Amino acid sequence: MMRDLSRWLTALTALWLLIAPATRAAPRPDEYLIRLKIDRAAEIDRVWTDYALKPISYLPRINVFVIRPIDPRRPIDLSALTADRRVAWIEPNGLVHATDVTPDDPWYGPQQRPYLELMGLPPAWQLTRGDARPIAFVDTGVDLDHPDLVNKVWRNPGEIAANGLDDDGNGYLDDVTGWNFVGDNAVPQDDSNHGSHVSGSAAAQTDNGLGMAGISWGATIMPIKSLGANATGTFSDTAAGIVYAADNGARIINLSLGGDYSAAIEAAVNYAQSRGCLLIASTGNDGANVVDYPAALPGVLAVGSSSLSDQRSTFSNYGPQIDVVAPGEDIFSANRLGGYAILDGTSMSTAHVSGLAALIWSKKPHFTADEVAQVITSTARDIGSPGWDSFTGWGRIDAARALGSVNEFYLTTLLRP
Numbered sequence: 001m002m003r004d005l006s007r008w009l010t011a012l013t014a015l016w017l018l019i020a021p022a023t024r025a026a027p028r029p030d031e032y033l034i035r036l037k038i039d040r041a042a043e044i045d046r047v048w049t050d051y052a053l054k055p056i057s058y059l060p061r062i063n064v065f066v067i068r069p070i071d072p073r074r075p076i077d078l079s080a081l082t083a084d085r086r087v088a089w090i091e092p093n094g095l096v097h098a099t100d101v102t103p104d105d106p107w108y109g110p111q112q113r114p115y116l117e118l119m120g121l122p123p124a125w126q127l128t129r130g131d132a133r134p135i136a137f138v139d140t141g142v143d144l145d146h147p148d149l150v151n152k153v154w155r156n157p158g159e160i161a162a163n164g165l166d167d168d169g170n171g172y173l174d175d176v177t178g179w180n181f182v183g184d185n186a187v188p189q190d191d192s193n194h195g196s197h198v199s200g201s202a203a204a205q206t207d208n209g210l211g212m213a214g215i216s217w218g219a220t221i222m223p224i225k226s227l228g229a230n231a232t233g234t235f236s237d238t239a240a241g242i243v244y245a246a247d248n249g250a251r252i253i254n255l256s257l258g259g260d261y262s263a264a265i266e267a268a269v270n271y272a273q274s275r276g277c278l279l280i281a282s283t284g285n286d287g288a289n290v291v292d293y294p295a296a297l298p299g300v301l302a303v304g305s306s307s308l309s310d311q312r313s314t315f316s317n318y319g320p321q322i323d324v325v326a327p328g329e330d331i332f333s334a335n336r337l338g339g340y341a342i343l344d345g346t347s348m349s350t351a352h353v354s355g356l357a358a359l360i361w362s363k364k365p366h367f368t369a370d371e372v373a374q375v376i377t378s379t380a381r382d383i384g385s386p387g388w389d390s391f392t393g394w395g396r397i398d399a400a401r402a403l404g405s406v407n408e409f410y411l412t413t414l415l416r417p
């Protein structure tokens, strides 16, 4: 039996040596690793024949084959192989990265590192750094010229700038970079700092040797100005901003805002949810036993603030609707003048969760909003009293655990602990 395998391997090794230089330069997305439960060469060859596979190499000490489809246009039938009694397991030949991912942004080390590390971020970045799908920030606008944001601002693909036409027919003239519902114009420029700060935390340009790091290196920022310079806005502008985000391609809607219940905002939230959006909102900063709206609405991920020592921030509102907490004290991010500022609040915590949601969705684009939310809550580090509690929800978010949980090839269910 073993002699058969050895002979077969000798032939395979020769093949591998022959083709190795040409084929090992770049990772191959159609390569798989497989362990079989059989060891006779003829039986092994039979598996390759049955599924039109060709072995590329073999790792004898761990009994793992590297395989590819014979015809690269015909993908491997994974479900059949997984079910085949001769197969122990199969997985894609994925990528691993160097063990440390340290962004080169100069403020990362001195300012952001403690709370980003607490959230498991350098390890999570080994698994994904996000994709370019936008996060909408319904807020005070964004500093559209900020050196660490300018290259991350979402561009409306269907709109031509400054031609006085609503080219994409979405009801908004010349809305190439979002919309200003306060001024009713196409320039959602920040006049407060707040919107630049939260969008920077989630998605500032990262590893560009400049300023700060954002949680999703890939995500773009959809600026929607619904709050004025005093960081206050109307129910109607907020509702309109949520609808705009849902209609224009944002799946994540960051709502670092809160107040009283509004039927119009609830209707907008329901509309966005019906379009597949995940809405993430702040519990509020009064230190009170009340979760602000819209965070208190069903299905909205309600985010409170925690400290570097994993305690609820004294200002962080709490209550039965809270889902998770994230660091929200001494948070370093962009301001409206091309610079940076340190702010506290559940707004900052919310932006961290939005950034994490973008990382998860980049890894699992077919997930529903509820599934992304469940990854976030089920992988949070339980703090405070054991299990869900009204001060910190399911706990403090952990990007490394969240991305680790969706990195498994056979992901079937995600259960809360």
Ligand SMILES: [Ca+2]
Pocket: 159, 165, 166, 167, 168, 169, 170, 171, 172, 173, 174, 175
């Ligand atoms: Ca338009």
Ligand SMILES: [Ca+2]
Pocket: 159, 160, 161, 162, 163, 164, 165, 166, 167, 173, 174, 175
């Ligand atoms: Ca136009």
Ligand SMILES: [Ca+2]
Pocket: 105, 148, 204, 205, 206, 207, 208, 209, 210, 211, 212, 213, 214
């Ligand atoms: Ca940067």
Ligand SMILES: [Ca+2]
Pocket: 382, 383, 384, 385, 386, 387, 388, 389, 392, 393, 394, 395
């Ligand atoms: Ca707890």
